[in-house]
Amino acid sequence: MAIASQAAKTLLFVDDEPSFRDFVARSLGVNGYRVVSAPHWDEARNMLRKGNLTPDVIFVDTLSLKRDLREVVGETASTPVVVLSADRDAASIVRAMRSGARNYICKPVTPKEIDRVVSEMSAVSDVESRAASVPEAVTHYNPRPDFVFCSPKMQQLHQMVMQIADARVPVLILGESGVGKDVVARSIHRNSRLVAKPFVKVNCAALPAELTESELFGYQKGAFTGADIDRPGKFEFANGGTIFLDEIAEFTPGVQAKLLQVLQDGRFTRLGSNQEISVDVRIIAATNRRLEEAIRNGRFRQDLYYRLNVVTLDLPPLRERREEILELSRYFLIKYG
Known part of the structure; x- marks a missing residue:
């Protein structure tokens, strides 16, 4: 081929x-x-x-x-x-x-x-x-955005989202809980050529540690008690599209190792199987933690961090962009009113 x-x-x-x-x-x-x-x-x-x-x-x-x-x-x-x-x-x-x-x-x-x-x-x-040529303050405002970006920081972030949408490189989104990491991830997918392909979100913090591997990579019949059928994981469902791994710092060392393999060569094995499965998936990861500290404490693989940290988007909290409060109020009033 x-x-x-x-x-x-x-x-x-x-x-x-x-x-x-x-x-x-x-x-x-x-x-x-x-x-x-x-x-x-x-x-x-x-x-x-x-x-x-x-x-x-x-x-x-x-x-x-x-x-x-x-x-x-x-x-x-x-x-x-x-x-x-x-x-x-x-x-x-x-x-x-x-x-x-x-x-x-x-x-x-x-x-x-x-x-x-x-x-x-x-x-x-x-x-x-292209990012180097973006002016510090972009004066135009998109009346139909995926997210509100009227502050200079969010204008620059929106410019970056538009620039990387079709890049097909891993993206790491940083920011406190509630700043809109999910919205930014969906915006990257929506503005890419993968828009018609699957977008699969995984809330890593909500997954019990013992179930994370089987949820992400699937399992083979007989892999554990109750595994009565073969079951594909999230990566197979996302094949051809985008997978969004929210709160990636929660992953166990074993899951981190399998994710590293996917990033390296696009292959993994289901739980209980030795047969490799190939996928073509864009990976967007997010965390509310500073991964450097998790690396120092031995909770996060440094080689995985380097693989994920190709493009980093750092979302500022709302207290650092108070000028957006009124626009956000209008946005949610229109959306949910």
Whole structure:
């Protein structure tokens, strides 16, 4: 099956395995990419310094670098660096992301995985460039919004929502309870090309810990007492569309590990089964907690946080946007009056 065309995208691979360099050149070249490769970073750096190579994404195998990843990231200006490694250890992923890598792909890789990462990097780059050009105060007001955004902070947030709607990258929404994280998640879906596809909301805080895995990923007949039939989970119901994981900080370590696998390669197994299921789902997560504290306390995986934190939307509480109180009153009066 052909992957999505990414014509005009230039990819630089730094890997000391000739067979891998040949593989990416053949498999990605036929899909519209311009693929350039080098066996080590010194050669790649010389290619970049000559000025005739401007890659859109740089993929580096950590064993081929022979130097600190931070140094490589520092020499690549604004070009995103993606790490390739056979090491699936969480600590390795965290170290790579802390060093400035924008993503991490575990070997062996497939052309589809490369294409997905390039699409994500392109979407994020586009969002960042457009967000930088958004004026600090947007003066227009949409009379039919998905949510009220007449304050400068919410105007900027609405602009970001419109920019990332079609990006198909994970989104992390932060904010106190009641600020409208659910509304923002639905607005992202409604303004995307997935609008006709499923939008599945999961209230993670309302799920008992022992039922969370089976609710999200489904279960096989006989997986536990009372499992009399096969049952799909929320991810299967959301396939092709968007899943909104509200209060994601409530997940157990086991569920966090399975969610990380979905983010990495779009696959998971039902409870009680060894058969992998593939899904194509956009993940939007939300929390009223600061995940950095949960990471420090060992309650949330740092590698999962880095996977989710591609685009972050921080919703201010109403006390920081009091100018919206009157507009919100009118909005709810019209909606429910």
